[in-house]
Amino acid sequence: MRRALVIMLSAAALLSGCSGGKVLRGDNPFRIIPQPLHVTEAPGCFRITSGTPLWVDDTLFLRTAGMLNGRLEKAAGWSLPIAEEFPQTGGIYFMMVDGFGPEEYNLRVQPGRIMIESGDGAGAFYAVQTLLQMAPVEIFSDIPQRVRAWEIPCADINDKPRFKYRGMHLDCCLHFFDIDFLKKYIDIMALHKVNRFHWHLTEDQGWRLEIKKYPILTEKGQWRRETVIGSLSSGIYDGTPYGGFYTQEQVRELVEYAAERHVTIIPEIEMPGHALAAISCFPELSCGLEDHYETATRWGVFRQVFCPKEETFKFLEDVIDEVVELFPSEVIHIGGDECPKTSWKQCPHCQALIRKEGLKDEFELQSWFIQRMEKYINAKGRQIIGWDEILQGGLAPNAKVMSWLGEEGGIKAARQHHEVVMAPYPKYYLDYWQADPDSEPLAMGGPTTLRTMYEYEPVPEVLTPQEQEYIIGVEGCVWTEYMPTPARVEYMAWPRMCAIAESGWYGGEKDWDGFTRRLEHHLGRLDRLGVGYCDAFFNPFIELHKDTPADKVVTVSVDAPDAEIRYTLDGSAPTEASHLYEKPFVINRQQVVTAAAFRDGKQIGQTKHKTF
Ligand code: ACM
Numbered sequence: 001m002r003r004a005l006v007i008m009l010s011a012a013a014l015l016s017g018c019s020g021g022k023v024l025r026g027d028n029p030f031r032i033i034p035q036p037l038h039v040t041e042a043p044g045c046f047r048i049t050s051g052t053p054l055w056v057d058d059t060l061f062l063r064t065a066g067m068l069n070g071r072l073e074k075a076a077g078w079s080l081p082i083a084e085e086f087p088q089t090g091g092i093y094f095m096m097v098d099g100f101g102p103e104e105y106n107l108r109v110q111p112g113r114i115m116i117e118s119g120d121g122a123g124a125f126y127a128v129q130t131l132l133q134m135a136p137v138e139i140f141s142d143i144p145q146r147v148r149a150w151e152i153p154c155a156d157i158n159d160k161p162r163f164k165y166r167g168m169h170l171d172c173c174l175h176f177f178d179i180d181f182l183k184k185y186i187d188i189m190a191l192h193k194v195n196r197f198h199w200h201l202t203e204d205q206g207w208r209l210e211i212k213k214y215p216i217l218t219e220k221g222q223w224r225r226e227t228v229i230g231s232l233s234s235g236i237y238d239g240t241p242y243g244g245f246y247t248q249e250q251v252r253e254l255v256e257y258a259a260e261r262h263v264t265i266i267p268e269i270e271m272p273g274h275a276l277a278a279i280s281c282f283p284e285l286s287c288g289l290e291d292h293y294e295t296a297t298r299w300g301v302f303r304q305v306f307c308p309k310e311e312t313f314k315f316l317e318d319v320i321d322e323v324v325e326l327f328p329s330e331v332i333h334i335g336g337d338e339c340p341k342t343s344w345k346q347c348p349h350c351q352a353l354i355r356k357e358g359l360k361d362e363f364e365l366q367s368w369f370i371q372r373m374e375k376y377i378n379a380k381g382r383q384i385i386g387w388d389e390i391l392q393g394g395l396a397p398n399a400k401v402m403s404w405l406g407e408e409g410g411i412k413a414a415r416q417h418h419e420v421v422m423a424p425y426p427k428y429y430l431d432y433w434q435a436d437p438d439s440e441p442l443a444m445g446g447p448t449t450l451r452t453m454y455e456y457e458p459v460p461e462v463l464t465p466q467e468q469e470y471i472i473g474v475e476g477c478v479w480t481e482y483m484p485t486p487a488r489v490e491y492m493a494w495p496r497m498c499a500i501a502e503s504g505w506y507g508g509e510k511d512w513d514g515f516t517r518r519l520e521h522h523l524g525r526l527d528r529l530g531v532g533y534c535d536a537f538f539n540p541f542i543e544l545h546k547d548t549p550a551d552k553v554v555t556v557s558v559d560a561p562d563a564e565i566r567y568t569l570d571g572s573a574p575t576e577a578s579h580l581y582e583k584p585f586v587i588n589r590q591q592v593v594t595a596a597a598f599r600d601g602k603q604i605g606q607t608k609h610k611t612f
C-alpha cells in the first residue's frame with residue numbers, strides 16, 4: 001500500500017451534513033450484478049451525507065469520483081466535497097495500491113469510512129459500480145429524492161474479472177442509432193462491468209462511418225432506397241429511404257465518453273463480404289460482374305463482395321488509416337463473416353490471383369485477403385479480430401477470433417493458440433426471441449431465453465486447461481434486423497445481457513435462482529435508469545410437448561424462481577385458486593390453455609394463453 005491509513009472514527013462524520021430528507025437504507029443481503037467474487041457482510045453501515053468527504057490519493061481517480069458525485073447530484077440534488085487534505089475523520093477514500101491485477105478492487109464499507117483500493121482506474125470505477133448497487137435503488141434515479149443520507153451496509157468485497165474481454169456489440173447498419181442512445185448503451189454496459197463496445201459500422205445495408213478521404217461513403221453509402229417490412233420473406237418494402245451516419249467528431253466524442261467509463265470501442269469494418277454499401281459507391285472495387293450495385297434493402301448475405309485487387313486494398317488501407325486515428329483500440333474488427341465465393345469463382349482477376357499466389361481455392365484467397373490486411377493493420381501497431389470464417393483457408397498469424405458459428409471456430413482457434421472471444425449463435429445472440437415467439441415481437445429465431453444465456457458456459461470443456469487460457473472473453477451480439485428503435489434494442493438486450501455480463505465477470509459457480517433473485521431487484525435499477533428491458537422470464541411458457549392424433553400433451557414452464565403456475569382450460573384468467581401445474585397434461589382439440597405464475601399469492605408476469 002502506497003500510504004498507510006490511520007483513521008480516527010468520528011461520530012461527527014456519521015451525522016454531518018444532515019439537511020432535510022430521509023435516510024434511505026441500502027440492500028442487505030446484497031443483490032449485485034455481476035456477482036462480485038468475494039463478499040463478506042459485516043454489521044453496521046456507513047451513511048453517505050452531503051458532508052462526507054471524498055479523498056483520492058491519485059488524480060487518476062478524480063474522474064470516477066466525479067462520476068459518483070454526478071450520480072448523487074442527480075439522485076439527491078447534492079454531492080460530496082473532494083477533500084484537499086487527507087480526511088482524518090472518515091469519508092470515502094480512493095487508494096492506489098500495489099499488487100492488484102487489472103480491474104481488480106477491494107471495497108471495504110465500515111461504519112466510519114468507505115475504502116476503495118485498486119491498482120488502476122478501472123478497478124476504482126468498478127468498485128463504485130458495486131457501491132452504487134449496495135445503495136438503495138433510488139440512487140439510480142434521475143429525479144432528486146428528498147434524502148439526507150444514503151446508508152450502505154458494511155461489507156468487505158474483493159472482486160476481479162474472470163475475463164479481460166467482456167463485450168457488447170451493436171449493429172448500427174441494419175438500423176441506425178444516434179450518439180445519445182449509444183452513450184446510454186455504454187452507460188448501462190459500464191454499470192455491468194462490460195468493457196468492450198463492438199461497434200458494427202459498415203454493412204450491405206449502409207455505411208455509417210465518415211471517411212474524410214471518401215465522402216461519398218456516407219453521402220451516398222449511408223442510404224438504402226427502402227427497407228423490407230416485417231420478416232425477410234414478406235417481400236413487402238416500405239418505399240422510404242433510410243440512412244444515418246456518424247461524423248468523425250461524433251466518433252471522437254463517443255470514444256472519449258466510453259473511455260471515461262473504461263469501455264474500449266472496437267470498430268468493425270467489414271471485409272471482404274458485407275460490403276455492398278461501399279461497393280454501391282465504388283463498383284470498381286467489386287468483381288464487376290453485375291450491371292448494378294445498390295445498398296441492400298433487406299438483411300442477408302450477398303454475393304457482391306470486395307474483389308482482392310490493388311484498388312480495393314488501397315481503398316481499405318485508406319479507410320484503416322482513418323479508423324486507427326479515430327479509435328485507440330488495440331484491436332480492429334475486420335468482419336470476415338459470410339463472404340460468398342460466387343463472384344470470386346467467376347472473376348478472371350480472382351482466378352488469376354489464385355494461380356499466381358499458388359492458392360488452393362477461394363477459401364485460401366479469403367485467407368490471403370485477410371492476411372494482407374492483417375499485415376497492414378499490424379504495421380500500425382494494432383491487432384485484428386474477425387468472425388470465425390477467418391479460419392477458412394488458414395488463420396492470419398496474429399488474428400483473434402470472435403466465435404459466432406457455435407463453438408467450433410473458437411475451439412479450433414484456441415487449439416492453434418489464438419485468442420478467442422465467445423459470441424456463439426444462438427446462445428449469445430440477442431436478436432433471438434427470449435420467450436414464446438407467439439407473444440413476442442418479431443425476432444430472428446430461437447428462443448434463447450434469459451436462462452439459456454445465463455447457463456451457457458463460455459469455456460468449452462473439450463479444450464485442455466492450457467488451450468482454455470486462449471478464451472479471453474465473451475460478447476453479446478445485437479444484430480438489429482428487427483430492432484428499428486432504441487426501445488426495441490433495449491427490450492432485446494436487457495436483461496439477457498445481465499446474464500452475459502455476469503458470465504464474463506464472475507468466475508464462481510453459476511446459480512440460476514440466485515441470479516434471478518438478484519435480477520428482480522436489479523430491474524428496479526434499470527427502471528430508474530429508463531432502460532426498457534423485457535420481463536418475459538416472469539411469464540409462463542406454454543408449449544405443445546407431444547402432438548399425435550391420440551394425444552396432445554402440453555407443458556408449462558416459468559423461469560422465475562419460487563413461482564408456481566396456475567392454469568385454466570376454459571379461457572378464464574387463472575387465479576391463485578386455479579389448477580396448480582405440476583406435470584404435463586393432456587388436452588383436447590378445443591381447449592385453450594391459460595396460465596399465469598404466482599408467488600406468495602401474487603401474480604408475477606403476464607397471463608398467457610394458447611389454443612392448439
Ligand atoms: C454474423 O452473425 N454474421 C457474425
Ligand code: ZN
Binds near residue numbers: 306308344350
Ligand atoms: Zn474478383
